[in-house]
Amino acid sequence: MSAQGSRRKGQGGDDTRTDVAPQPVRVRTVKEIAAIANVSVATVSRALQRPEVVSEETRRRIHEVVKRLGYTPNAMARNLRTARTRLVVALLPDIANPFFSEVIRGIEQVAYENGYSVLLGETQSSLVREQSYADMVAARQADGIITMFHRVPPIPVEGRLPVVNACEYVKDSAISSVYVDNVAAATAAVDYLVTLGHRDIAFVAGPATSPICVDREQGYRLALQRANIPANPALVAVGDFSIEAGERAVELLLSQGQSFSAVFCSNDEMAIGAMRALLSRGLRIPEDVSVVGFDDIRFSRYTSPALTTVSQPKTALGREAMTMLIEILNDPDVPPRKRVLSAELVVRGSTGPRGRGPGAR
Amino acid sequence: MSAQGSRRKGQGGDDTRTDVAPQPVRVRTVKEIAAIANVSVATVSRALQRPEVVSEETRRRIHEVVKRLGYTPNAMARNLRTARTRLVVALLPDIANPFFSEVIRGIEQVAYENGYSVLLGETQSSLVREQSYADMVAARQADGIITMFHRVPPIPVEGRLPVVNACEYVKDSAISSVYVDNVAAATAAVDYLVTLGHRDIAFVAGPATSPICVDREQGYRLALQRANIPANPALVAVGDFSIEAGERAVELLLSQGQSFSAVFCSNDEMAIGAMRALLSRGLRIPEDVSVVGFDDIRFSRYTSPALTTVSQPKTALGREAMTMLIEILNDPDVPPRKRVLSAELVVRGSTGPRGRGPGAR
DNA sequence: CACTGCAATGTAATGGATTACATAAAACCG
DNA sequence: CGGTTTTATGTAATCCATTACATTGCAGTG
Numbered sequence: 095m096s097a098q099g100s101r102r103k104g105q106g107g108d109d110t111r112t113d114v115a116p117q118p119v120r121v122r123t124v125k126e127i128a129a130i131a132n133v134s135v136a137t138v139s140r141a142l143q144r145p146e147v148v149s150e151e152t153r154r155r156i157h158e159v160v161k162r163l164g165y166t167p168n169a170m171a172r173n174l175r176t177a178r179t180r181l182v183v184a185l186l187p188d189i190a191n192p193f194f195s196e197v198i199r200g201i202e203q204v205a206y207e208n209g210y211s212v213l214l215g216e217t218q219s220s221l222v223r224e225q226s227y228a229d230m231v232a233a234r235q236a237d238g239i240i241t242m243f244h245r246v247p248p249i250p251v252e253g254r255l256p257v258v259n260a261c262e263y264v265k266d267s268a269i270s271s272v273y274v275d276n277v278a279a280a281t282a283a284v285d286y287l288v289t290l291g292h293r294d295i296a297f298v299a300g301p302a303t304s305p306i307c308v309d310r311e312q313g314y315r316l317a318l319q320r321a322n323i324p325a326n327p328a329l330v331a332v333g334d335f336s337i338e339a340g341e342r343a344v345e346l347l348l349s350q351g352q353s354f355s356a357v358f359c360s361n362d363e364m365a366i367g368a369m370r371a372l373l374s375r376g377l378r379i380p381e382d383v384s385v386v387g388f389d390d391i392r393f394s395r396y397t398s399p400a401l402t403t404v405s406q407p408k409t410a411l412g413r414e415a416m417t418m419l420i421e422i423l424n425d426p427d428v429p430p431r432k433r434v435l436s437a438e439l440v441v442r443g444s445t446g447p448r449g450r451g452p453g454a455r
Numbered sequence: 456m457s458a459q460g461s462r463r464k465g466q467g468g469d470d471t472r473t474d475v476a477p478q479p480v481r482v483r484t485v486k487e488i489a490a491i492a493n494v495s496v497a498t499v500s501r502a503l504q505r506p507e508v509v510s511e512e513t514r515r516r517i518h519e520v521v522k523r524l525g526y527t528p529n530a531m532a533r534n535l536r537t538a539r540t541r542l543v544v545a546l547l548p549d550i551a552n553p554f555f556s557e558v559i560r561g562i563e564q565v566a567y568e569n570g571y572s573v574l575l576g577e578t579q580s581s582l583v584r585e586q587s588y589a590d591m592v593a594a595r596q597a598d599g600i601i602t603m604f605h606r607v608p609p610i611p612v613e614g615r616l617p618v619v620n621a622c623e624y625v626k627d628s629a630i631s632s633v634y635v636d637n638v639a640a641a642t643a644a645v646d647y648l649v650t651l652g653h654r655d656i657a658f659v660a661g662p663a664t665s666p667i668c669v670d671r672e673q674g675y676r677l678a679l680q681r682a683n684i685p686a687n688p689a690l691v692a693v694g695d696f697s698i699e700a701g702e703r704a705v706e707l708l709l710s711q712g713q714s715f716s717a718v719f720c721s722n723d724e725m726a727i728g729a730m731r732a733l734l735s736r737g738l739r740i741p742e743d744v745s746v747v748g749f750d751d752i753r754f755s756r757y758t759s760p761a762l763t764t765v766s767q768p769k770t771a772l773g774r775e776a777m778t779m780l781i782e783i784l785n786d787p788d789v790p791p792r793k794r795v796l797s798a799e800l801v802v803r804g805s806t807g808p809r810g811r812g813p814g815a816r
Numbered sequence: 817c818a819c820t821g822c823a824a825t826g827t828a829a830t831g832g833a834t835t836a837c838a839t840a841a842a843a844c845c846g
Numbered sequence: 847c848g849g850t851t852t853t854a855t856g857t858a859a860t861c862c863a864t865t866a867c868a869t870t871g872c873a874g875t876g
Contacts, residue, residue, distance in 0.1 A: 120613060121612070121613055123861095123862060123863080124862070124863060124864090125862080125863095133825075133826085134825065134826045134827075135826090135827095135862090135863075135864090136825070136826060136827080136828095136864080136865075137824085137825060137826075138863095139863065139864055139865080140824095140825090140864090140865090143863095143864080143865095147823085147824080148824075148825085149823080149824060149825090152824080152825085164593075164611045166590060166593045166594045166611070167594065167862085167863065167864095168535070168594065168595050168861085168862050168863065169591070169594040169595055169596035169863095170531055170534045170535040170540065170595055170596065170861085170862080170863090171535050171831090171861070171862035171863040171864085172862080172863055172864070173531045173596075173831095173863095174529070174531040174532050174535050174830095174831050174832070174833090174861090174862080174863080174864095175830070175831055175862085175863055175864045175865080176831090176863090176864070177831075179531065181574070184575070189550075189556045189559055189560055189563070190553060190556045190557050190560055190753065192551060192553060192556075195550045195551045195553075195556050196551050198550055198575070199550055199551055199577065202550070202575060202577050206584065206587075211574050211575070211576075211588075211591070211596075212574065212575045213542070213572050213573065213574055213575070214545070214559070214563060214572070214573045214574070214575045215572075216560065216563050223567065226567075227572075229527060230530070230572070232525075232527045233527045233528065233529065233530040234529050234530055234531055234832095235530035235531065235534075235572075250525045250527070251482070252481060252482055337753075337757060366754075366757050367757075370757055370759075373759060392551065392698075393727070393754045396698060396727050396728075396731055396758070397757070397758070397759070398731075398734060398758070398759050484831095484832055484833080485832065485833060485834095486832080486833095494855075494856085495855065495856045495857075496832090496833080496834090496856090496857095497834080497835075497855070497856060497857080497858095498854085498855060498856075499833095500833065500834060500835080501834090501835090501854095501855090504834080508853085508854080509854075509855085510853080510854060510855090513854080513855085528832080528833065529831085529832050529833065530833095531831085531832080531833090532831070532832035532833035532834085532861090533832080533833055533834070534833090534861095535831090535832085535833075535834095535860095535861050535862065535863090536832085536833055536834045536835080536860070536861050537833090537834065537861085538861075
């Protein structure tokens with residue numbers, strides 16, 4: 095065994111670049127390394143895991159062999175033994191949604207900093223797929239889950255569920271979550287419209303199944319109430335967060351002849367759709383109608399006019415979620431926390447003082 | 456052992472819903488299942504892996520126990536034994552780039568259909584991170600890699616490299632790739648501008664390190680040449696694919712007083728930046744300057760005016776890449792292929808007949 | 817000097833499944 | 847009916863690293 099190894103390349107090795115070599119790369123095991131370095135497998139393992147418990151001299155020898163032979167411990171064997179995979183699943187409905195992809199980026203950053211990797215769990219809103227990713231935790235193929243849903247799939251594991259909720263949150267549960275105060279943020283957005291003189295403010299809601307949407311709608315109502323503006327249910331339309339939905343929602347309102355001088359949308363994509371619908375009706379933004387979104391995705395800055403929106407700290411949400419998950423994984427007894435990050439309104443060109451509005455002919 | 460299992464819940468079990476139970480879920484092993492079902496571990500394993508080799512009666516009994524106890528085989532143990540993880544790494548520079556996230560979606564779809572999962576490898580263009588993801592394959596924590604770079608990191612594994620190149624491609628190598636014919640697509644885009652009467656066509660290039668950018672630039676040159684328009688190097692600016700870069704590039708051209716009636720950009724984000732730069736100079740699109748992008752990301756349809764662009768089959772690129780990778784993983788001897796998908800120009804509002812142009816005062 | 821304690825290393829158990837090989841029972845065949 | 851397949855199941859080896867426990871040697875101490 096040792097003969098094999100040393101036959102291939104002599105002792106005089108500054109051949110460090112050989113890891114790109116086309117042919118003779120062989121997969122090694124601790125055993126081989128141990129044999130060649132003339133120590134036991136335990137020592138090799140220790141030299142790699144906790145170098146400080148191995149004598150200087152031995153450590154050097156082992157590291158030399160490891161490097162020369164390009165040895166990488168088999169992660170699966172290690173995982174099996176240590177019962178940790180250093181993998182976490184990020185569950186989200188849609189990776190092409192720029193909001194989520196920025197949250198993911200935050201998750202990925204913290205994961206990387208802590209030696210974890212992120213498994214992409216795009217569910218396309220399918221319960222089956224959601225469950226199948228959750229099952230990876232049961233199968234010990236992943237250590238935990240960050241879900242960006244308002245629903246936590248059942249995971250048959252002992253003890254503390256290694257789950258963190260990001261962006262969304264599950265109300266009644268002992269699940270840690272990170273999110274923004276959607277009520278307050280929505281209120282602030284609508285307040286701003288009110289200070290601009292708007293009184294007929296339409297709202298394009300998201301799916302009512304999602305608590306954060308309920309919150310945003312509540313924020314909208316609260317702001318109206320505070321300004322003594324009676325809520326007008328006819329000015330509320332529902333969408334599914336897509337650009338198209340925003341477009342359709344506003345088209346609907348317009349075709350119903352509703353009168354409004356501002357639209358607040360539950361997310362930026364619907365706001366972009368809303369703007370398109372308004373523009374294609376020949377309405378000017380913000381002269382005729384003001385538009386406000388929610389999320390502050392990358393493109394909101396580049397619509398014309400640029401979109402006024404509630405800016406969520408997307409990367410921070412992801413970072414914080416991953417940080418929490420790591421905490422739980424390191425110590426299942428840390429109490430669940432609900433962490434609220436702050437969102438703030440960024441004013442751009444899509445809002446202005448109250449104009450005539452489409453209904454005000 | 457068997458006593459434990461049956462003590463917890465009697466025989467009369469339509470308690471299937473218990474997998475959500477808060478407390479008593481225990482992690483099981485084949486051994487326990489075998490003991491309870493009164494068979495050997497081998498039979499349990501077979502009943503789960505290749506049910507057809509197990510007798511009807513035994514199979515039913517085992518499945519009943521498995522279901523009742525909520526047993527999921529430990530994936531790490533299986534992986535160790537079978538030397539397959541059913542995980543692949545998707546290497547990309549930036550997950551927040553909508554182009555990549557749609558490619559990823561295609562990858563994810565095919566992966567899911569074939570029982571694979573996708574590990575997100577966002578490198579943020581760091582070589583170290585790129586390598587660290589590549590090393591996961593060496594460590595047998597992943598089976599293969601789909602890279603969206605123009606560079607394939609060295610992976611110390613025996614035999615065929617389990618790598619597929621998507622969108623980008625490595626010229627000289629035996630690596631399978633999927634991409635579009637960038638030269639032809641770029642040529643078509645510029646041809647179209649020529650037919651609209653444009654002769655002073657600026658080009659916002661991407662980083663020259665990337666072969667596809669070189670190709671797109673070549674396509675641009677080719678089209679000009681074919682139309683007998685002398686190439687004007689002063690009309691070529693370089694960006695890094697970001698919106699901001701596109702903005703800066705066009706600002707630069709404008710501030711240099713260059714005269715052009717159309718801009719072709721190496722990707723949509725730069726085109727969006729370009730549009731912004733033009734608009735903020737008071738130029739009209741397309742009356743004064745036409746703009747063409749490349750990629751056809753989701754938002755291009757919603758800029759105003761909507762962006763004319765070369766539409767890449769993003770999801771298909773991802774699907775095809777993953778399909779190829781699975782092929783390689785199933786049979787390391789399949790010859791490497793370069794698969795070229797077709798891209799087509801979609802004409803929207805950002806292009807029109809040659810106008811006055813900024814230089815044409 | 818005998819004894820304790822620590823440092824360095826080794827031996828072997830362990831994690832949990834898969835699967836080659838062995839065996840037993842049943843089916844088939846002339 | 848003896849012999850050959852076929853079918854169903856069991857036994858035990860295997861994947862490869864980690865780590866509890868055992869061992870050895872040496873320094874320190876009364």
